[in-house]
Amino acid sequence: MESLRHFFEPDRVALIGATEKFGFGYGHTKTLVDQGLGDRLFLINPSQPMILGKKTYPRISEVPSDVDLAVLLVPSAVVPSVLRECAAKGVKAAIIESAGFAEIGPEGEKIQEELRVIAQKTGLRIMGPNCVGLANTSNGFLTTATTKEAMKPGPIGIIAQSGVFGNIMMDCGPEQGVYFSKVVTLGNRCDVGESEIIRYLGHDEQTRVIALYLEGVQDGGRFQSAVGEVAPHKPIVVLKSGRSPAGKAATASHTGTLSGEEDIYSGAFLQSGVLRVENIQELFDLSKSLALQPIPRGSRVAILTTSGSLGAMTADMCTDLGLPLAQISNETIRAVSDGAPPWMNVKNPLDVGPSGLLVKALRALMRDPNVDSVIGIFLIPWTAVQAFENRGVEVDHLFHELSEFQQEGFDQKPFLFSVVGKRELRAAALRVLGGRIPIISSPENAARALASMVRYQQRYPQ
């Protein structure tokens, strides 16, 4: 665990293969130089005395102080010798961002095997190769270029096997209200693998949910044991590719991974209590639901909607997923019916239409002992929003009452909210509510996320 700390909170960092030439390595160099490490950063380049206004050193051995983390951008063929130099210098951890290892075939595999042996013999910990390293939003340390908004601290820890995948999660997260604690990319995993990082994030206070993209696990036994240790107190979400023969063949040439047999994986995932998703969108939706909302105590769902159509479709989806629709209590029916327009039929799904009674109904459902969780669906035509705006009511205001209500606390019941309509409407919901209420991409995905939360509760009763 302590050895991993050097990756996330290094005292001194050397960038080996620093460059200011446009192309591979430039973004990494600029990123490291720009993050204010000052004299804790050393650029290594044997042929250029200055890079981006900073003095360089020809080799790591000539750096005049201790270095705990080295980031390597040099070609694969020279990586082993550079690593040996690092080990000799007393470097504790190395991130290898270069490609050209197991993913290109037997030749690269041979070099990668050398790295593994170096790690084993010297105790130098290696992340990669063929990765982009990591980002730690709590101290602002990162080894790959990303946007400023992606570095806003949040509760979700990402472990991605593919480097680019890590980048894309950071690109797409913020526009959906998903923010990260740490983002770790593992690449070909010649040494550090997902199991260790799961344990590390299990202890990380900033991380409330761990989400993984894997093409295959590095070591089944270690994975099971790491998950068994962490999952009971911190949910783990997994997106795994390589389920089919065609997908497996694809992962082999991508990160040199044997994706293994789908049956074994799905059995092992189920047993170990990790929550599996099928795509990036589901990964975001489930992760933020877990991060922002409590785990439900049971499976009975209430659907609260301003659209009858979407209420019906969501009821279908809940049924498909094995989530029973809650039998709303008489007290709730009385509370919601009181003062409601005559067309409103208080049942589940509860369609409040344009009555403006969404929050009143939500309050009643949250108090209802027959209800374990609520899916909210808010649909309003943009022209209705414009009509409000013409009367001086801003679009953000549509979500203020809900925002105030949720600050009262949600009574240990998860509330997942899907806003359907023009992008500007969804953006307003995210702006006003996104920090506390998960705004889910679609009502179907709210049902999917909830089904996973219920599975988690069944596996690890709270």
Added chain:
Amino acid sequence: MESLRHFFEPDRVALIGATEKFGFGYGHTKTLVDQGLGDRLFLINPSQPMILGKKTYPRISEVPSDVDLAVLLVPSAVVPSVLRECAAKGVKAAIIESAGFAEIGPEGEKIQEELRVIAQKTGLRIMGPNCVGLANTSNGFLTTATTKEAMKPGPIGIIAQSGVFGNIMMDCGPEQGVYFSKVVTLGNRCDVGESEIIRYLGHDEQTRVIALYLEGVQDGGRFQSAVGEVAPHKPIVVLKSGRSPAGKAATASHTGTLSGEEDIYSGAFLQSGVLRVENIQELFDLSKSLALQPIPRGSRVAILTTSGSLGAMTADMCTDLGLPLAQISNETIRAVSDGAPPWMNVKNPLDVGPSGLLVKALRALMRDPNVDSVIGIFLIPWTAVQAFENRGVEVDHLFHELSEFQQEGFDQKPFLFSVVGKRELRAAALRVLGGRIPIISSPENAARALASMVRYQQRYPQ
């Protein structure tokens, strides 16, 4: 058919229950007044002599010229008598936007039955009640408020049972590059139903694809026969809710619809050749794929990607959906390998990474006799886009080569393109390519859309 023309291309329109008071009816009134119908529009209101600067008439019978379409906003209880007046005046078609009919129970059902009888006895055609009417982008006629961009003419004809659902399709379509020919909302369908509209849109030259949201069909036999007539030359996409008992109960109180047995529907849909989708996003993705691309001649898919991870996941998805991955021909392998970087492995999925060879590879795949269709996946971290921008290359430029290529024509093979990354990247793809290449919300949905296109080809060999 001729009787339906009065809904879409009315000569003279009366709005009964016109109002300038904020609330129900205001938006409809303003919409009709603002669309420039001039003296072809008559506002009916017995208590206000002027509305939005326009003279009103106390009743339809006092309008001094013929009227072919009446739009009713009056309370349900008075709708029957107003309809009788319309019939007496010689009005040909009526859209009833008021609610309070079968969807509220037996009392409303009774009034709705009266409407049905009026239609039957007088020949007055009725759309609704409990709908928002329609929009016809080719002449700009619309009976519900919507945004200006939603009225930009396009190839997709929408039939929505729920009025609000029609509004939302129009709100969300343009931001995804989905544009409409006609949007029709049917509500409780006391007279005009989806089967007639399917036939009408089947003959409509502006409509290339028909997409329906249904809670249940009005008449199974008529639906089958309409679909049998239209689907062979114009694809029909259906989103149907009320699959589960809980969903069925929800639709009953929403539009007074009996959703029927799922088994019967799924069997009938399969047989009739309609393409079923599970949610709004799939409806958009499939509809635009069908509208913009040819039907594939077979099922063999090539996956062309800049991301190994997403290539593998999409291969999994294709396998799940029964789409075999094409065996790329030796000629294609030679053509793409020539000049490719050494790490590039020419197979299927074809991961071109950051080589810049996407279009070259696409050209080869389009010519490959072993390939029936291509799914393209474009993923690029935003910081890479920014690095291009810093060198004066605009984000739009990333798609120019593809834009030029697609103008050469796609050789009767569909190409579905998914762009994964920051919103601005997706927006650029839509801006540059969206008019000709369907930009699909995710690689999984590209696989889903393609699977539906293959099913269509199998049902109706081209």
